[in-house]
Amino acid sequence: MPDSLLNFDRHLFYFINHDLSNPFFDWLMPLMRNPKFWIPLYLFIIVFCIWRYKKQGAILIVFLAMAVGFADYTSASIIKPQVNRLRPCRDPVTAQTDIARVGCGTGYSFPSTHATDHFAIALFLSWIFFKRWKWVLPATILWAAVVCFAQVYVGVHYPLDVTGGAVYGSLVGILFGLGFRKIVPGFRA
Template sequence: MPDFLLNFDRHLFYFINHDLSNTFFDWLMPLMRNPKFWVQLYLFIITFCIWRYRKQGAILVVFLALAVGFADYSSASIIKPNISRLRPCRDPITAQTDISRVACGTGYSFPSTHATDHFAIAAFLSFIFFKRWRWVLPATVLWAAIICFAQVYVGVHYPLDVTGGAIYGSLVGVMFAVGFRKVVPGFTA
């Protein structure tokens, strides 16, 4: 990665991690990245899809799970080890000033797997439901973006990590949504 981009990323990280510090974010952002906080929403989405669309809904849930599984595995097990970017809390330059609000975590930083997974979900659901419910796109993107922001705020990812994860996750989500549309061509939300 070019030096100017690394420096920009570190400065933006510092701005989010330090300059935006406040007690409300200190309370909220660790929650936003915690699976216990948002798992109920995803269970509701799964239940709603199966209840509302029956067999097609079950197939939709399978494709959504495949999208998240593929995004998660490829991000964490293939891309991260090959890029090997240190997390801000482990980077010798940023670790000196990083405000760690959660445990640093193991593994590498780029791309953020949280960002990849949540944007895969957002893109998948938006692609499938946008024609019927236009609000799904801004709602899912906002939800995923808040989780991405939380990753930077708590000190475990750089802004480019979550941006890369968001782009990659969106591509995966759309790819699996297109696959779902091919398997269930008559699906109407």
């Protein structure tokens, strides 16, 4: 990665991690990036899809789970080890000033698997439900973006990590959305 891009990424990280620091974000952002916090939302999506769309809804949930599983596995087990980018909390340049609001985490930093997974969910659901409910696209993108912002704010990822994860996760979500539409062509949201 070019030095100018690395420096920009570090400066943007510092701005989010330090300059935007406040007690409300200190409380909220660790929650926003915690997958357990979102369990009620995940359960709602599963129950709603199966209740509303029956067999097609069950197939939709299987495709959504495959999208997240694929995004998660490829991000964490294939891409991260190839890129080998250190997390801000382990990077000798940023670790000295990083405000760590959660544990540093294991593994490498690029791409953010949280970002990959949440954008895969967001774009998959948007791809499926946008024609019927236009609000799904901005709502899911906002939700995934908040998770991404939280990853930077708490000090475990750089902005480019979450951006890369968002782009990759979006592509995975759309790919699996297309696959679902191919398998269930008569699905009407």
